[in-house]
Amino acid sequence: MAHPQRIVFAFYCILLVNIAAVCGLTSRGNFDDYQNEVYSDYAMDGNKKLRFPFLMPSVRPTTPELYLCTPIKVDPTTTYYIVGFEPNATMNTAHHMLLYGCGEPGTTKTTWNCGEMAKASSEETASPCGSHSHSQILYAWARDAPKLELPTGVGFKVGKGTQIKYMVLQVHYAHIDKFKDGSRDDSGVFLQYTEEPLTKLAGVLLMGTGGSIPPVATEHMESACEITEHKTIYPFAYRTHTHSLGKEVSGYRVRSNDRGIQEWTLLGKRDPLTPQMFYPVENKSPILFGDFVAARCTMKSFRHRVTEIGGTNEDEMCNFYLMYYVDHEEPLDMKYCFSQGPPSYYWANPDTGLHNIPHI
Numbered sequence: 001m002a003h004p005q006r007i008v009f010a011f012y013c014i015l016l017v018n019i020a021a022v023c024g025l026t027s028r029g030n031f032d033d034y035q036n037e038v039y040s041d042y043a044m045d046g047n048k049k050l051r052f053p054f055l056m057p058s059v060r061p062t063t064p065e066l067y068l069c070t071p072i073k074v075d076p077t078t079t080y081y082i083v084g085f086e087p088n089a090t091m092n093t094a095h096h097m098l099l100y101g102c103g104e105p106g107t108t109k110t111t112w113n114c115g116e117m118a119k120a121s122s123e124e125t126a127s128p129c130g131s132h133s134h135s136q137i138l139y140a141w142a143r144d145a146p147k148l149e150l151p152t153g154v155g156f157k158v159g160k161g162t163q164i165k166y167m168v169l170q171v172h173y174a175h176i177d178k179f180k181d182g183s184r185d186d187s188g189v190f191l192q193y194t195e196e197p198l199t200k201l202a203g204v205l206l207m208g209t210g211g212s213i214p215p216v217a218t219e220h221m222e223s224a225c226e227i228t229e230h231k232t233i234y235p236f237a238y239r240t241h242t243h244s245l246g247k248e249v250s251g252y253r254v255r256s257n258d259r260g261i262q263e264w265t266l267l268g269k270r271d272p273l274t275p276q277m278f279y280p281v282e283n284k285s286p287i288l289f290g291d292f293v294a295a296r297c298t299m300k301s302f303r304h305r306v307t308e309i310g311g312t313n314e315d316e317m318c319n320f321y322l323m324y325y326v327d328h329e330e331p332l333d334m335k336y337c338f339s340q341g342p343p344s345y346y347w348a349n350p351d352t353g354l355h356n357i358p359h360i
Contacts, residue, residue, distance in 0.1 A: 048194065054099070054169055055088060055188030059111060061173040065312040067115035069128050071105040071168045074159040081155030082202075084192030085139045086147040094187045095174035095313070096142035096241065096276070101156070101164035102129035114170055115311055128170050134163040136335040137204050139189065140239055140321055145277030151236055154200040154325045155193070174313050203233070203331030207295040207320040211341020213245060213307040217300075221309075221318040222347045224254070224294035224354055225337035233287045233324040233332060237278035238268035241319040245299045245307060246272040250360060251320040253283070254292035262356045264294075267322065272297070278323055287324070292354065293337065294347065295320035309341060 056070055074080065089097060106114060106126035113125045129135035138156050139148070150156075158164040171187050179185070209221040227233075240249035250269040254262050266282045287293065297318035301307055307316050318341070324331075339345040347354045 048196075049083065049192050050194065052191045052193065053088070053188065054167065054191055055186045056169065056171055057111065058184040058186055060179050060182070060184045061176045062179070064174065064176050065115070066173045066176070067113065067170060067311065068111055068173065069106065069114035069126075069168050069170045070111045071102075071166050073166050074164060076160055076165065078195060079160045079162070079197070080158050080193045080195060081198045082138065082158060082191055082193045083155045083198075084147065084149040085141075086190040086192065087141045087145065088190060089141065089171070089187040091142070091144045093173070093178065093185055095172040096140065097172070097187065097189065098128070098137055098141075098170045099139040099189060100128045100168040100170065101134070101136045101138050101158060102166045102168055103134035103163055104130035105166050105168050106130055114168075128168040129166075136164075137206050137321070138167070139204075140241065140276070141189065142241060142276035143274070145275045148237075148278050149192070150202055151200075151325070153198055154202050154236070155198045156202045157198070172311070199328050200325045201329075201331055202323065202325045203335075205293065205322045205324070205332060205334065205337060207251065207293065207322065207337045209297070209318045209339050209341030209345070210309050211339075211344065212309065213299045213301045213316060213342070215304050215306060216302060219299045219301070219342055220346065221297040221299060221341050222295065222345065223318075223337055223339035223341075224292050224347060224352060225334065226353060227287060227289055227291045227293065227332075227334075229332055229334065230289045231326055231329055231332060233326055235267055235281045235284060235287060235322055235324045237323040238270075238281055239276060239278045239319075239321040239323070240268070240270040240272040240297075241276055241317055241321070242272040242297055242299070243313055243316050244273070245301050245303075245316050246297055246318070247300050248272070248298040249295070249318070249320055251293065251295045251322060253285070253287050254294055254354065255288075256290075262292075262354065264356070264358050264360075267293075268320075278321070281322075293322065294354065295337075296347070296360070
C-alpha cells in the first residue's frame with residue numbers, strides 16, 4: 001500500500017516540485033526511487049504551517065572533507081514563506097550545513113560534490129548554485145545548533161515572484177569514519193513554511209574574508225561594506241562561523257553622527273566554538289542607507305605554519321551572518337560582503353571609509 005503522505009504529496013504537489021520530473025526535483029539518487037514527503041502541522045496561533053523534510057538522500061560519503069549538495073525545485077505557481085528551520089543533524093556526522101536559494105542549481109544531478117574550495121578531487125565538482133544564477137544563503141547550521149523560528153510575521157519568500165526557483169542543501173562531511181561500515185546519512189533540515197502572504201521579508205547578509213593567518217600569531221580578519229540601497233533593514237539574529245582557530249567573531253553597524261564621527265554599534269559577538277546557531281542581535285535598531293556593516297574574526301594560531309582560508313579543517317573560515325527583515329519592500333540585493341582579508345585588508349586601511357574604530 002502506498003505511503004499516505006506520498007499520496008498527499010503526489011496529489012497536491014505543494015511546494016518544491018519539478019513538473020518535468022516526477023512532480024518534483026525532490027527525487028534523489030535515481031529519480032524514480034526516492035521522494036521527499038510533505039506533511040502539515042498547525043501553529044499555536046491557529047495559522048496553518050506546512051513542514052517539508054529537505055534531507056540528504058541516504059548518501060554514503062567516501063571522501064574526507066566532502067561537501068555534498070542536493071537540490072529541490074520550488075513550485076513556480078505559488079509563493080511560499082519559510083518561517084522556521086529544524087535541523088536534522090549532529091556535529092558527529094556533519095561539520096556544517098548551508099541552505100542556498102538559487103535561480104538554478106549547480107548541476108542537473110541529484111547529488112554532487114560542491115566543495116568550491118576543495119584542493120583536489122577525482123570527481124567533477126560544481127557550485128551549489130549555477131555559475132550565472134541568483135545565489136543567496138537562507139540558513140546555516142553547525143555544532144549542534146538548535147532549531148530556528150523567525151519572528152512572528154517574518155519569512156523568506158521563495159517561489160513565484162522571486163528569484164529563488166531552487167533550494168540547494170549543502171552538507172560538509174569532515175570525517176567519514178562512521179560510514180566505513182556502509183552506513184548512510186540523511187542529514188538536512190525540516191522547513192516550516194506557510195502560503196499566507198507576509199509583508200516582512202527575511203534576508204541574510206553573509207560577511208567574510210579571504211586571507212591567511214601567520215604561524216604562532218593572533219590575527220584579525222575583517223570585512224566591511226556600505227549599505228548603498230535605499231532600504232531600511234531590521235536586524236534580528238546573527239551567527240558566527242570559524243574553524244578551530246577562531247576565538248571571537250563580532251559584527252557592527254557603523255553610522256556617522258551629526259559631526260561626521262562614526263559610531264560603532266555592536267550587533268553581536270560570540271565565541272565561534274560554541275553552538276553555531278542564530279542568536280538574537282544585541283541591538284535591533286534599523287540599518288539605513290549610508291551605514292556600514294562590519295565584521296571581525298579574532299584568530300589565534302599555535303600552528304607552526306601559515307593557515308589559509310579554505311574549506312577543510314586544516315584551513316580556516318571567517319563568517320558573520322546577519323539575518324534581518326524588511327517591511328513592505330524587497331530584501332537587499334547585496335547578499336555577500338567579503339574582503340581580501342589579511343595581510344591585504346584591515347578596517348584601518350585608508351581606503352575603507354572607516355574611522356573612529358573602537359578597541360575591540
